[in-house]
Amino acid sequence: MIEMNRIAVVGASLAGLRAVEFIRRAKFEGQLALIGDETHLPYDRPPLSKEVLRGEWEPDRLALRRKSYDDLNVDLMLGQRAVSLDTDAREVQLESGDTISFDGMVIATGGHVCGLPNQPQLDGIYTLRTLDDSLAIRAALAAKPKVAVIGAGFIGAEVAASAQQLGLEVTMIEALETPLAQSLGPRVGRIVQEAHERRGVRVHCGRRVEAFRGTDRVDSVLLDDGTTVECDVVVVGIGVSPSVSWLEGSGVELEDGVRCDATLATSVPGIVAAGDVANWYNPLFEERMRVEHWTNAVEQARHAVATLLATPGEAKPFESVPMFWSDQFxxxxxxxxxxxxxxxxxxxxxxxxxxxxxxxxxxxxxxxxxxxxxxxxxxxxxxxxxxxxxxxxxxxxxxxx
Ligand SMILES: Cc1cc2nc3c(=O)[nH]c(=O)nc-3n(C[C@H](O)[C@H](O)[C@H](O)COP(=O)(O)OP(=O)(O)OC[C@H]3O[C@@H](n4cnc5c(N)ncnc54)[C@H](O)[C@@H]3O)c2cc1C
CATH class of the missing domain: 3.30.390.30 (FAD/NAD-linked reductase, C-terminal dimerisation domain)
Structure with missing residues (x-):
């Protein structure tokens, strides 16, 4: 059994911060480090495509912890990217050159947005994952641009709705037959499409982006049926990839994220994963899944910590019913x-x-x-x-x- 004197939590957002809180709540009294590459204190992402984008909330409302961090007695290492992991030496290497030793680890590095393969370096093209992304888009929307949203998953549909609520001309482009077809199926997706169209969003489904046009700044997007969508701002929301490059070659098994067993334990003893990055076997559905929703990140953080601190053989499976919300208009x-x-x-x-x-x-x-x-x-x-x-x-x- 690994003696737990030092725990490192990598990824300082929802799952990471909640893991730290659950670790202390479980009366762990050893050293605890929370390592995150963003410079902000952990903040909530759902308002980034809604209230923040529409200018209704300022960033100070997003704090995930309102209380002081002092009670957690955690070494808060913000602006520090983990670049590799040595599971034999039980050390994580940071971009700064520093090395952090650990006995136990929670991997909570979430995901990062994917770009389109043909996405050029033009001004006016954005993706949305972080507070800085949201503030940059919000600033761009203040100039009353024509907006094209590429990808009608949850984030894309929320951005389109928010931009329309700001009174902007919005076009949403989706490769599948309807918005949200992959997560909710085409019949429910059609209801979402009609809700957008009823409020004035133009929706092109079953269409791919052939090219972005513009000299320094994007001025239009060409679709594969020859349609030209004029726009001054493009938000690409085509999905998220799990942030695992720092784990390559470490011995932590990867498979669309960090491969975990039913208890959220990884292939390396004493290392667990939680949140958007964790790909685990959910016994309830008898299949592996990786869930990119808020509630899952919190529930998995609690469970992963319980697994990490459990006596051998006592860890329980994380049998969960995924749950999400999405506010559109x-x-x-x-x-x-x-x-x-x-x-x-x-x-x-x-x-x-x-x-x-x-x-x-x-x-x-x-x-x-x-x-x-x-x-x-x-x-x-x-x-x-x-x-x-x-x-x-x-x-x-x-x-x-
Ligand atoms: C715009 C937006 C709107 C959303 N709206 C909703 C909603 O309405 N409803 C809902 O259910 N869910 C929503 N979600 C999803 C929800 O926010 C995520 O499921 C949740 O943030 C996952 O938390 P996480 O901690 O697992 O990962 P993340 O929030 O991705 O956090 C991971 C953190 O780890 C950091 N990191 C990554 N790699 C490294 C590294 N190598 N070293 C150090 N740090 C690293 C990242 O920078 C990040 O800070 C939304 C997400 C976004 C982006």
Whole structure:
């Protein structure tokens, strides 16, 4: 058994900070370091595509910890990038040249945005992951530009909605047949598309970007059907890659993120992972998954810490029902479970036109997911039902009650 005197948490955002808090709550009294490459204190990302982008919130509202950090007795190492990991020596090397020793480690390095392969170096093209990204886009939107959003996943759709709420001309471009088709399936995706179109966002689905045009600054985007979308600002929101390059060659097994077992333990003893970076086997769905949602980062941080500090053989599996929310215009979309486009979809309550509905995803009679538009209370009950491996019939009763 590894004696835990020093724990290093790498990644100083939601999962990393919560891991530090759970470690101290578990009465760990040894040395604790939180290493993060951003210079800001840990902050919350969801408002970056919503309130911050629209200029309604200033960055000081985003602090993930309102209390002092002193009580945590943590060595807060901000602006420090981990560049490699030596699992034999149990040391993490930082870009500054410093080396941090550890007995136990929580990997919480999350993800970074992907760019398009043909994305040129033109002014006016942005991606959104960090506070600095959000403030840069917000400043650009203040000039009242025409906006093109490439990628209609959650972040892209939220950026498009926020820009439209600012009164801007917005075009959203998506390679799949509808927005959010991959996560919610095309039928629910179509509802999201119509909600955007009803409010004036132009949506091009099933279209790829052929080229960006402009001399120093982008002035238009050419689509693969020959359409030219005029724009002064482009936000590329085509997805996230797990931030694992610093782990290559370390012996920590990688597979679309950090490969973990059901307990969130990695292939190296005494090293666990949590949040957007963790790819773990979820026994509830009998498959591996990597979840990029806020609630998962918090719940996994708690569980990964429990695994790290557990006596050998006592760690428990992280059986979880993923959960998310997404605010677009005045619509609160909430989802639970892990649906696939091939699942049976039943609209159990409400209608697409009213933008108030509950849709259920069933697989061989079992409830595997649910999404609600402006119907918050039912989702918690449906989440519990999925956790109990409940059936679609029971879900229908909940949704219709
Ligand atoms: C704009 C935006 C809006 C969102 N909105 C919602 C929402 O409405 N609902 C929802 O459920 N979820 C939302 N999310 C997702 C949610 O914020 C993420 O799931 C959550 O931030 C994951 O936390 P994390 O700590 O695992 O990873 P991250 O937040 O990605 O944090 C990882 C940290 O590690 C740092 N890091 C990376 N590599 C290194 C390294 N080598 N050395 C040191 N530090 C490193 C990163 O810079 C970062 O600070 C949103 C995300 C974004 C970006």
């Amino acid at each position: 005045d619509i609160k979309i909430q989802g639970v479970g892990w649906p696939k486009p091939t699942d049976e979809l039943i609209v159990a309550r409400g209608t697409a036109e009213s933008e108030k509905l509950i849709a259920l995803y069933g697989r061989a009679g079992r409830l595997v997911g649910a999404v609600a538009f402006n119907q918050p209370p039912k989702l918690i009950q449906l989440r519990m039902l999925i956790g109990k491996r409940g059936g679609v019939d029971e879900a229908l009763e909940i949704a219709e009650s």
